[in-house]
Amino acid sequence: MAKPDPALLDASRYPFHHEIVPRFADLDLNRHINNVTMAAYIEDARVRFYEASGYRKHLTGLSTMVVSLNLEYLNQTHYPDPVTIACAVERVGRTSMTMIHVVTQNEVPVVFSRCVTVAVDASGQTVAIPELLNEWTLRP
Template sequence: MHEIEITGRFSETDALGHINNTSYFVYLEEARIKFFQFLGFNMKAKDWNFILASTTCNFINQGYFNQIFSIKTCVSKIGTKSFQLEHEIVCAQTKQIIASASAIVVYYNYEEQKSEQIPELLKSQLAGHMKSECS
């Protein structure tokens, strides 16, 4: 499991005073990027081989300005050309779950505009973070 922390910013709140639902997708993107960096991937566009195929987020509790969120990321499935990540957003102070999410990421060749098989080295790196749940 990989874990990062993000603090809810005032600009991410809405008229109801809680973190707006769209902000969670930005948090999840940050968690994915940090996960890929942790695996050793270069963040230069010419070297990038991932494309997001699908993402979902289930909102369980409200988050607020200045709250610290711990975002856990793990791998739940590895296919031939894609893999699935699971995320859990938890209040770092209270340990209350705020949201759970998943993302399907495709290994993608941007030059040829098509998906490709996941290289064995990446498969083994992903397998090292395989869990049925992130908690």
């Protein structure tokens, strides 16, 4: 699989950053941060992004569903150095949103992720994505 566009790996371009300090329990047998743990780190940053952007308030009475989640591992991630997850909206559709994340450790990109989500009401019907997320979109 081809590496992502290098411009997408520049964490300084992203509007939101969240740092996580790995726990020893987050490691695999090779003392790398476990792949499943990395997905959980990205999930945590995404939820914190929802709060910071105001999107969480829009979700009152709604649920979000992950439609697609793709992680590309670019480098090894080691304990105990913290990782920073940078988040941005890549695209807002009528009822779906694509977010991108670049995870860095010691300023080196280690993971690139793309996640598509939808918001649904109690009946399971998708609802419109608010325009407020446009200001959180990654700019060229």
